[in-house]
Amino acid sequence: xxxxxxxxxxxxxxxxxxxxxKALDDVSVEVAGGTVHALVxxxxxGKSTLGKIIGGVTRPDDGEMFIDDRPVRYTSPNEARTDGIxxxxxxxxxxxHMSVIENVFFGIEPRRAGLVQFRQMRRxxxxxxxxxxxxxxxxxxxxALRTADVQKVEILRAVATDSRVIVxxxxxxxxxxxxxxxxxxxxxxxxxRGTTIxxxxxxxxxxxxxxxxxxxxxSGRLVRTAPAADETEESLVAGMFGAAAAxxxxxxxxxxxxxxxxxxxxxxxxxxxxDISLQIRSGEIVGLAGLIGSGRSELARAISGxxxxxxxxxxxxxxxxxxxxxxxxxxxxxxxxxxxxxxxGLFLALSLAANTTFADLHSVASRLGVxxxxxxxxxTRELLDVTSVQPPNPSAKVVSLSGGNQQKVLxxxxxxxxxxxxxxxxxxxxxxxxxxxxxxRLINKLAAEGTxxxxxxxxxxxxxxxxxxxxxxxxxxxxxxxxxxxPMEDVMEAAFGLGGRTIA
Amino acid sequence: xxxxxxxxxxxxxxAVPEPGNQATGAATAPSVPVRxxxxxxPGLRIRVTPQHIRDYGIIVFAAALFxxxxxxxSTFLTTNNLLNIVYLNATIGIAxxxxxxxxxxxxxxLSLGSIFALSEVLGAWAAVHWGVAWxxxxxxxxxxVMGLINGLLVxxxxxxxxxxxxxxxxxxxxxxxxxxxxxxxxxxxxxxFTFIGQHKAGGIWDSAIIFIVLAVVLxxxxxxxxFGRHLYGVGDNRxxxxxxxxxxxxxxxxxxxITGAACGLAGLIDSSMTGSGTSSQTGLAGxxxxxxxxxxxLGGTSIFGGVGSVxxxxxxxxxxxxxxxxxxxxxxxxxxxxIIRGILIILAVALSFAVDRRNx
Numbered sequence: 123x124x125x126x127x128x129x130x131x132x133x134x135x136x137x138x139x140x141x142x143x144k145a146l147d148d149v150s151v152e153v154a155g156g157t158v159h160a161l162v163x164x165x166x167x168g169k170s171t172l173g174k175i176i177g178g179v180t181r182p183d184d185g186e187m188f189i190d191d192r193p194v195r196y197t198s199p200n201e202a203r204t205d206g207i208x209x210x211x212x213x214x215x216x217x218x219h220m221s222v223i224e225n226v227f228f229g230i231e232p233r234r235a236g237l238v239q240f241r242q243m244r245r246x247x248x249x250x251x252x253x254x255x256x257x258x259x260x261x262x263x264x265x266a267l268r269t270a271d272v273q274k275v276e277i278l279r280a281v282a283t284d285s286r287v288i289v290x291x292x293x294x295x296x297x298x299x300x301x302x303x304x305x306x307x308x309x310x311x312x313x314x315r316g317t318t319i320x321x322x323x324x325x326x327x328x329x330x331x332x333x334x335x336x337x338x339x340x341s342g343r344l345v346r347t348a349p350a351a352d353e354t355e356e357s358l359v360a361g362m363f364g365a366a367a368a369x370x371x372x373x374x375x376x377x378x379x380x381x382x383x384x385x386x387x388x389x390x391x392x393x394x395x396x397d398i399s400l401q402i403r404s405g406e407i408v409g410l411a412g413l414i415g416s417g418r419s420e421l422a423r424a425i426s427g428x429x430x431x432x433x434x435x436x437x438x439x440x441x442x443x444x445x446x447x448x449x450x451x452x453x454x455x456x457x458x459x460x461x462x463x464x465x466x467g468l469f470l471a472l473s474l475a476a477n478t479t480f481a482d483l484h485s486v487a488s489r490l491g492v493x494x495x496x497x498x499x500x501x502t503r504e505l506l507d508v509t510s511v512q513p514p515n516p517s518a519k520v521v522s523l524s525g526g527n528q529q530k531v532l533x534x535x536x537x538x539x540x541x542x543x544x545x546x547x548x549x550x551x552x553x554x555x556x557x558x559x560x561x562x563r564l565i566n567k568l569a570a571e572g573t574x575x576x577x578x579x580x581x582x583x584x585x586x587x588x589x590x591x592x593x594x595x596x597x598x599x600x601x602x603x604x605x606x607x608x609p610m611e612d613v614m615e616a617a618f619g620l621g622g623r624t625i626a
Numbered sequence: 627x628x629x630x631x632x633x634x635x636x637x638x639x640x641a642v643p644e645p646g647n648q649a650t651g652a653a654t655a656p657s658v659p660v661r662x663x664x665x666x667x668p669g670l671r672i673r674v675t676p677q678h679i680r681d682y683g684i685i686v687f688a689a690a691l692f693x694x695x696x697x698x699x700s701t702f703l704t705t706n707n708l709l710n711i712v713y714l715n716a717t718i719g720i721a722x723x724x725x726x727x728x729x730x731x732x733x734x735x736l737s738l739g740s741i742f743a744l745s746e747v748l749g750a751w752a753a754v755h756w757g758v759a760w761x762x763x764x765x766x767x768x769x770x771v772m773g774l775i776n777g778l779l780v781x782x783x784x785x786x787x788x789x790x791x792x793x794x795x796x797x798x799x800x801x802x803x804x805x806x807x808x809x810x811x812x813x814x815x816x817x818x819f820t821f822i823g824q825h826k827a828g829g830i831w832d833s834a835i836i837f838i839v840l841a842v843v844l845x846x847x848x849x850x851x852x853f854g855r856h857l858y859g860v861g862d863n864r865x866x867x868x869x870x871x872x873x874x875x876x877x878x879x880x881x882x883x884i885t886g887a888a889c890g891l892a893g894l895i896d897s898s899m900t901g902s903g904t905s906s907q908t909g910l911a912g913x914x915x916x917x918x919x920x921x922x923x924l925g926g927t928s929i930f931g932g933v934g935s936v937x938x939x940x941x942x943x944x945x946x947x948x949x950x951x952x953x954x955x956x957x958x959x960x961x962x963x964x965i966i967r968g969i970l971i972i973l974a975v976a977l978s979f980a981v982d983r984r985n986x
Contacts, residue, residue, distance in 0.1 A: 447873070448870070449872065451871075453871075458869060460865075466865040466866055466869055467863075468863065469858070469863050469866055470863070472859065472862055472932075476855060480855070480859050480867070480870045480872070481870040481871050483852040483855055483856070487852045492850050493850055493852060
């Protein structure tokens with residue numbers, strides 16, 4: 123492992139276009155060797171694109187990149203890897219069916235006469251593990267690992283291949299706070315050995331805590347590159363958005379007299395959910411907090427018919443409904459926004475109109491099942507207006523929208539059937555600050571109109587900012603209940619007894 | 627917007643709009659021809675991008691091939707010859723337009739030929755034993771039942787569609803041989819049996835009319851109905867379709883049933899053309915799945931689902947037929963036809979992959 127040579131990186135006038143819009147425009151950045159260099163910006167600002175260009179994942183249209191003053195032009199992540207630049211992102215996953223050790227040493231297996239030297243490989247692996255203080259089963263199948271452990275595999279691989287530059291794209295978005303601080307310790311250790319880290323993140327507190335230098339991007343343009351010590355969260359937000367975007371606080375009125383809309387009783391699923399009962403009244407937002415694996419998302423999926431249950435009843439407006447599929451749940455008056463909009467939510471190749479009306483096409487079709495285009499467009503426009511999708515063009519394809527607007531399209535579909543109950547699983551994940559605020563206002567407005575809302579979020583601020591009541595889940599059971607605006611520390615302690623930024 | 631300074635083709639490809647931007651791209655397109663990673667056509671106020679080539683190149687190519695054969699052969703551009711192309715490809719076309727539904731919904735069907743053969747044999751058997759009137763419902767009905775079996779295998783048993791239909795096709799084909807006692811023909815001695823296959827209405831073979839009518843109906847269903855929209859949704863993102871309240875299994879099964887019934891219809895026509903029911907896999911039955919799916923792919927429908935249409939399949943099938951016909955007229959050897967068809971399919975699929983990859 124080289125501990126002396128530090129690699130510096132220079133990007134000159136980088137430009138990248140997608141679909142006619144400029145994802146990056148004339149961006150020049152110098153990255154000093156052996157530092158943690160953060161890239162921040164709103165969604166669509168180009169921070170991920172810049173990270174991908176450095177890692178060879180994406181090719182720039184314009185501009186040049188220099189490594190130690192040597193011009194480079196990567197056409198694939200592998201080319202960048204051979205130059206000592208590794209990328210760690212959730213989009214570039216390792217080989218899921220291979221073991222941890224096979225992944226770490228893939229392509230660099232110690233060999234003799236073409237035969238893999240398994241013993242030597244194992245020794246090297248143990249050395250790496252000891253060096254980094256990980257606990258990782260070398261024979262575990264990577265596909266079965268948690269995100270945090272997959273990242274450890276990626277980091278080990280980067281270190282094993284002697285990477286001098288590591289690009290990390292939103293590495294902590296699925297990590298718990300404990301895992302996040304472990305990752306940060308590793309990043310600092312890597313830096314101290316001379317590794318250069320490019321850290322793409324929208325968690326500003328992390329960035330300020332970790333980075334030596336911060337580059338702020340806005341709409342594909344460079345705002346500034348400055349020492350992290352000179353920045354504050356406020357100055358970064360101001361740089362990212364131009365005008366300051368303050369976090370909104372919502373007033374919470376008590377709902378004890380409103381009628382119960384959703385009444386869940388004794389819901390159980392072996393090994394996942396344990397005798398869950400909860401009630402949500404009309405106009406009430408109930409926040410669900412808990413660690414990953416506590417059963418938050420599983421509860422949402424069980425209520426909305428996405429996953430089966432073993433026992434329990436679900437009543438909407440006082441009527442017990444038999445819910446065996448999402449279709450049943452929707453017929454009962456529920457709307458569900460799943461956790462992953464790409465995997466479970468949107469039809470990326472289809473238009474905004476097709477995405478919005480999919481949940482109830484018959485409502486915009488003739489009796490014979492022919493879709494009335496004009497009706498469909500009008501209905502879509504109406505819902506895009508409610509959810510403030512930009513641009514509200516029903517014929518545009520969803521894939522062309524930013525993450526925040528994609529999420530709003532998901533809301534538009536969820537509202538199509540005017541649900542009595544809305545179940546929102548991570549409604550603002552991967553969404554920029556402005557879209558997040560718009561979504562928060564929308565949730566509050568829907569509740570004010572009488573919708574019962576179940577809100578699940580890894581971000582405690584989001585739950586506390588919106589919820590009239592907070593339920594905490596742990597190991598498949600609801601363990602605590604708080605009324606509006608509980609102290610954050612109490613909720614976190616109930617979730618896992620440790621401090622931290624997120625309770626995920 | 628400026629022209630890429632680098633003339634390397636792959637670099638200029640990078641400036642291609644994402645698929646989602648066709649609609650918005652049109653609104654922002656400059657009103658003068660601008661060269662953006664494609665071909666600018668002077669005088670036309672559009673810009674041709676690889677996305678356009680991927681989506682509409684097949685039309686240009688079919689037209690070019692058509693023109694070439696028209697010029698090269700004096701008999702190509704005659705009403706009789708063109709109708710003959712449609713007639714000769716009617717059975718493949720019927721199976722192909724139907725399996726387009728299955729493929730758009732994200733599945734696959736390799737059992738087309740075997741459904742075709744077994745339906746044909748069962749229909750002919752019914753015609754012989756129960757009367758000619760039974761041929762029609764038995765052939766189409768048995769095809770639908772076989773499609774239902776495929777659909778249930780894929781949805782309820784969760785067998786991969788590729789394997790499920792490969793396996794079911796083997797069994798269906800085996801049953802057909804069993805029914806005919808080892809590939810012997812069943813020959814009904816009744817002229818009514820040969821009506822659909824050997825009759826013309828207004829100078830056009832009935833089978834060609836059936837193919838075209840079916841294609842038009844299926845295209846309209848796909849483009850304008852709730853069911854058609856559901857197919858695209860299921861093919862694009864099956865999970866999202868389910869969570870949007872769609873009974874996905876039911877939709878998928880329906881596509882297999884439609885495909886099965888269409889193969890039954892194709893089998894009926896085939897037996898009516900020859901006046902017999904055969905289980906032989908050496909004829910069309912052995913090739914049907916590959917030819918039909920080749921037509922679907924050549925037309926530009928994605929083999930991974932979510933993207934495509936019936937008119938594309940019609941174009942793809944007719945192009946394959948046109949190549950056979952044109953080269954026959956020009957007396958080009960058979961093996962050349964297959965070589966060229968193979969190259970065409972690879973080009974079409976590779977081009978669409980290349981464009982899609984740039985866009986993702």
